[in-house]
Amino acid sequence: MTIGSLLGFLFYKIPLAKKSLFALGGITSMLSIIILLYGSIFGREQFEVKPIIYKNEKIPTSFNHYKIVQISDLHLGSWFDRKKPIKKMVDLVNQQNPDLIIFTGDLVNHKADEITPYETILSQLKAKDGVYSILGNHDYAPYYKHWKGPEDLHNNLLMLQEKQRKMGWILLNNEHIFISNGKDSIALIGVENDGEPPFAQYGDLKKASDHP
Incomplete structure (x- = not known):
């Protein structure tokens, strides 16, 4: 069994509700990484004045x-x-x-x-x-x-x-x-x-x- 088939098999066995939570968790983690990288690379150069x-x-x-x-x-x-x-x-x-x-x-x-x-x-x-x-x-x-x-x-x-x-x-x-x-x-x-x-x-x- 290939790795792709194994992952597909495991995902198939997860109930629908758990699949949704699994997908949501993955999306949230990915967004957190993107935000962190943006802040580290670009965000810190966005100087602003706070009166x-x-x-x-x-x-x-x-x-x-x-x-x-x-x-x-x-x-x-x-x-x-x-x-x-x-x-x-x-x-x-x-x-x-x-x-x-x-x-x-x-x-x-x-x-x-x-x-x-x-x-x-x-x-x-x-x-x-x-x-x-x-x-x-x-x-x-x-x-x-x-x-x-x-x-x-x-x-x-x-x-x-x-x-x-x-x-x-x-x-x-x-x-x-x-x-x-x-x-x-x-x-x-x-x-x-x-x-x-x-x-x-x-x-x-x-x-x-x-x-x-």
């Missing part, structure tokens, strides 16, 4: 209409040196004419040299009050198992920080700065990644927000 209006009576009125653009989780190692999508993202951000840009972690998957092909492009991000960043869990490279030792891992983190500095980004590691507008100011507080055990906990909100 959020935040109101708080404690914010000085001089900061009314102050525009902050937040970016996160670029995971540059996953773009395989494809610069066009990253340039598209940078252009979209700059088109918003932001007062402030904040990057909230996971610039890389593991290694700082993932940034290298994109340094020039990412340095083109522009905002009136600058570009600020914090580190995400992947930026500390805890999942990469091929470091020669703790010093190698530490040097990777130092390189990542240096590359951000060269791009004109200001990294806030458990620290804060004040952004002024006339006589008023607001605090921008940057807290390092704070994961649940067994992941390392670097965040220190008290240290980040303490004002000497």
Whole structure:
């Protein structure tokens, strides 16, 4: 008996109701795979702006209409040196004419040299009050198992920080700065990644927000 005949025989023996469920399950699985592949290959390049209006009576009125653009989780190692999508993202951000840009972690998957092909492009991000960043869990490279030792891992983190500095980004590691507008100011507080055990906990909100 051939494989085709065997499958036909087995399918023939399945009751009609089970056949329908079997077929429906197969279609659902196939659609899930197609959607997953589309999202992985094409969907991630469909950058979009999601406007959020935040109101708080404690914010000085001089900061009314102050525009902050937040970016996160670029995971540059996953773009395989494809610069066009990253340039598209940078252009979209700059088109918003932001007062402030904040990057909230996971610039890389593991290694700082993932940034290298994109340094020039990412340095083109522009905002009136600058570009600020914090580190995400992947930026500390805890999942990469091929470091020669703790010093190698530490040097990777130092390189990542240096590359951000060269791009004109200001990294806030458990620290804060004040952004002024006339006589008023607001605090921008940057807290390092704070994961649940067994992941390392670097965040220190008290240290980040303490004002000497």
